[in-house]
Amino acid sequence: MVRNTQQRTAIYQxxxxxxxxxxxxxxxELARNRVKGLGIATVxxxxxxxxxxxxxxxxxxxxxxxxxxxxxRHHHHFLCRICDKLFExxxxxxxxxxxxxxxxxxxxxxxxxxxxCDVCAAPNAGLRQESNPAVLIAGKRRG
Amino acid sequence: MVRNTQQRTAIYQxxxxxxxxxxxxxxxELARNRVKGLGIATVxxxxxxxxxxxxxxxxxxxxxxxxxxxxxRHHHHFLCRICDKLFExxxxxxxxxxxxxxxxxxxxxxxxxxxxCDVCAAPNAGLRQESNPAVLIAGKRRG
DNA sequence: GTAGCTGCAAATTCTTTGCAGTTGT
DNA sequence: ACAACTGCAAAGAATTTGCAGCTAC
Numbered sequence: 001m002v003r004n005t006q007q008r009t010a011i012y013q014x015x016x017x018x019x020x021x022x023x024x025x026x027x028x029e030l031a032r033n034r035v036k037g038l039g040i041a042t043v044x045x046x047x048x049x050x051x052x053x054x055x056x057x058x059x060x061x062x063x064x065x066x067x068x069x070x071x072x073r074h075h076h077h078f079l080c081r082i083c084d085k086l087f088e089x090x091x092x093x094x095x096x097x098x099x100x101x102x103x104x105x106x107x108x109x110x111x112x113x114x115x116x117c118d119v120c121a122a123p124n125a126g127l128r129q130e131s132n133p134a135v136l137i138a139g140k141r142r143g
Numbered sequence: 144m145v146r147n148t149q150q151r152t153a154i155y156q157x158x159x160x161x162x163x164x165x166x167x168x169x170x171x172e173l174a175r176n177r178v179k180g181l182g183i184a185t186v187x188x189x190x191x192x193x194x195x196x197x198x199x200x201x202x203x204x205x206x207x208x209x210x211x212x213x214x215x216r217h218h219h220h221f222l223c224r225i226c227d228k229l230f231e232x233x234x235x236x237x238x239x240x241x242x243x244x245x246x247x248x249x250x251x252x253x254x255x256x257x258x259x260c261d262v263c264a265a266p267n268a269g270l271r272q273e274s275n276p277a278v279l280i281a282g283k284r285r286g
Numbered sequence: 287g288t289a290g291c292t293g294c295a296a297a298t299t300c301t302t303t304g305c306a307g308t309t310g311t
Numbered sequence: 312a313c314a315a316c317t318g319c320a321a322a323g324a325a326t327t328t329g330c331a332g333c334t335a336c
Contacts (some may be wrong), residue, residue, distance in 0.1 A: 001289080001290075001336080002290080003289090003291065003336075004335080005290090006334095006335095007291080024325090024326090038292090039294070040293095041293070041295095041326085041327075042291080042293070045291085045292085045327090058206075062205050062255075066206065076242065078243065078247060089242050091242045092242075093236035095236050095237070095238070096236060096256075099219065099232050099234045099235075099256060100221065100258065101221070101232065101261070102261070103261030103264060103265070104221060104230075104256075104258060104259065104261055104264060105258045105259040105264040106257075107257055107258035108256075109255065109256050110253075110254070111239075111252065111254050112252065113239075113243055113247075113249055113252050114249075114250050115243065115247060115248045116247065116250070117246075117247055118244070118245070118246030121247060122246070144311080144314080144315075145315080146309080146311075146315055147310080148309075148315085148316060149309095150317070151316085167300090167301090180318075181317090182318045184301085184302075184319080184320095185316080185317060185318070187300095187301060188303095188316085188317085208301095
């Protein structure tokens with residue numbers, strides 16, 4: 001039987017309150033504000049269990065560590081190369097099935113858009129950058 | 144000045160002859176047939192240098208190790224969940240730019256199709272599976 | 287009370303780096 | 312000749328696991 005421990009609750013609530021998918025490091029740092037002494041191994045273990053329960057979903061990104069999000073209807077993602085934050089895109093190209101070659105069985109598809117989010121693309125974004133708290137806890141950028 | 148060593152030539156020719164993107168492990172095992180004693184560190188280093196020269200390209204996949212391919216015009220990929228091989232898809236949805244939300248600056252996009260390739264989707268594919276040499280050297284499957 | 291959970295530290299896995307010897311130009 | 316390169320082994324980085332003590336039910 002799965003238990004609702006302080007740690008697991010803190011991790012889940014962190015995701016509930018985020019509004020966007022978070023990395024393990026982001027979750028760890030935010031949830032540690034709610035449960036002091038929280039260990040990173042507990043975060044990894046809890047995320048896996050919450051996923052098995054269907055309460056959260058893993059988002060794999062090319063060349064980066066996974067992010068985690070609340071389950072919802074089919075969607076894709078936009079990754080900002082400036083602040084490294086990931087956003088949900090609730091739209092999907094209609095003609096995606098036409099892309100699979102003859103004889104191939106298409107079962108799923110991932111689409112990841114890259115660029116700059118509205119905050120980072122805005123004029124004077126640099127001035128606002130350091131006052132955006134999410135940037136400070138964002139996962140490590142790729143080289 | 145960059146040199147054309149036996150090792151680097153073997154690695155490049157392995158990719159030239161593959162017809163599809165290969166993982167580091169696939170390249171290592173295939174190139175070792177051409178240069179005995181080849182070390183895995185040399186493969187990592189050579190791939191990076193070949194990429195800097197623009198002779199090959201890194202393909203990042205969600206939740207998997209990178210694959211490597213020859214550069215070509217814009218394309219996407221199809222990943223077979225049975226044999227774990229990656230294939231190029233030379234098509235692209237026309238309406239992709241419409242997916243970015245207002246204020247977001249779209250710079251690039253990745254599309255990854257998942258399913259079964261023509262060999263694995265074919266009737267009796269299981270019987271043919273073990274006679275497909277590419278399957279035997281394919282990178283590790285995800286859990 | 288006890289099975290499930292936690293934090294810590296050690297183990298894994300993948301990739302990178304230091305080093306001393308080798309090789310391409 | 313000598314800087315670039317190689318194999319090996321050790322170091323890093325991200326994630327997982329073993330274990331002894333803790334806690335939700």
